[in-house]
Amino acid sequence: DSGVTQTPKHLITATGQRVTLRCSPRSGDLSVYWYQQSLDQGLQFLIQYYNGEERAKGNILERFSAQQFPDLHSELNLSSLELGDSALYFCASSVAQGPGGYTFGSGTRLTVV
Amino acid sequence: AQKITQTQPGMFVQEKEAVTLDCTYDTSDPSYGLFWYKQPSSGEMIFLIYQGSYDQQNATEGRYSLNFQKARKSANLVISASQLGDSAMYFCAMRVLTSGTYKYIFGTGTRLKVLA
Numbered sequence: 001d002s003g004v005t006q007t008p009k010h011l012i013t014a015t016g017q018r019v020t021l022r023c024s025p026r027s028g029d030l031s032v033y034w035y036q037q038s039l040d041q042g043l044q045f046l047i048q049y050y051n052g053e054e055r056a057k058g059n060i061l062e063r064f065s066a067q068q069f070p071d072l073h074s075e076l077n078l079s080s081l082e083l084g085d086s087a088l089y090f091c092a093s094s095v096a097q098g099p100g101g102y103t104f105g106s107g108t109r110l111t112v113v
Numbered sequence: 114a115q116k117i118t119q120t121q122p123g124m125f126v127q128e129k130e131a132v133t134l135d136c137t138y139d140t141s142d143p144s145y146g147l148f149w150y151k152q153p154s155s156g157e158m159i160f161l162i163y164q165g166s167y168d169q170q171n172a173t174e175g176r177y178s179l180n181f182q183k184a185r186k187s188a189n190l191v192i193s194a195s196q197l198g199d200s201a202m203y204f205c206a207m208r209v210l211t212s213g214t215y216k217y218i219f220g221t222g223t224r225l226k227v228l229a
Contacts, residue, residue: 102148102160
């Protein structure tokens with residue numbers, strides 16, 4: 001157990017629907033990052049939050065949004081889903097500074113049918 | 114431009130042998146961190162090893178070592194005495210400080226298959 005909790009682990013939904021992915025960071029970590037990993041692709045950075053504020057934005061579609069709550073958990077909202085949104089969505093957390101890398105959650109596998 | 118390049122999409126290695134996974138990076142920042150992650154077929158991302166740009170010695174963690182050649186901008190991962198459980202996707206990543214926040218850049222990964 002990495003200490004980063006993602007729910008649900010698997011999600012199957014239809015095109016056009018909206019889903020919410022949840023992430024609880026490791027205790028003490030203030031930064032939360034969201035990544036998308038499509039089949040046989042590398043990790044694409046979506047968005048980062050630090051202590052409730054958006055800090056960096058990557059290749060996140062307008063149909064996607066995220067937020068980080070006062071208890072530091074984060075949610076990634078995906079709407080108007082398309083088949084191409086099927087992917088593994090990772091959340092990672094880190095302390096603000098330090099030599100360590102990210103700590104990844106186990107991911108949410110989203111399948112859009 | 115800041116970039117991580119992994120030129121080996123897939124590799125095979127015989128069990129108990131050593132294998133080197135290549136990674137080159139590009140950044141103009143003097144301070145950066147380099148990481149390797151393992152992603153088994155189950156999907157989770159597992160942190161393996163870290164090398165800071167100012168570290169004088171190559172990082173080692175058990176059977177993993179990072180061959181850091183700063184002048185060549187390479188950060189190759191060496192796995193010694195390969196085991197069947199090492200079969201996985203391996204990602205090289207770089208952390209840089211941009212506009213006051215850390216930014217992570219990942220390579221496209223190398224799929225390693227260990228043969229019995």
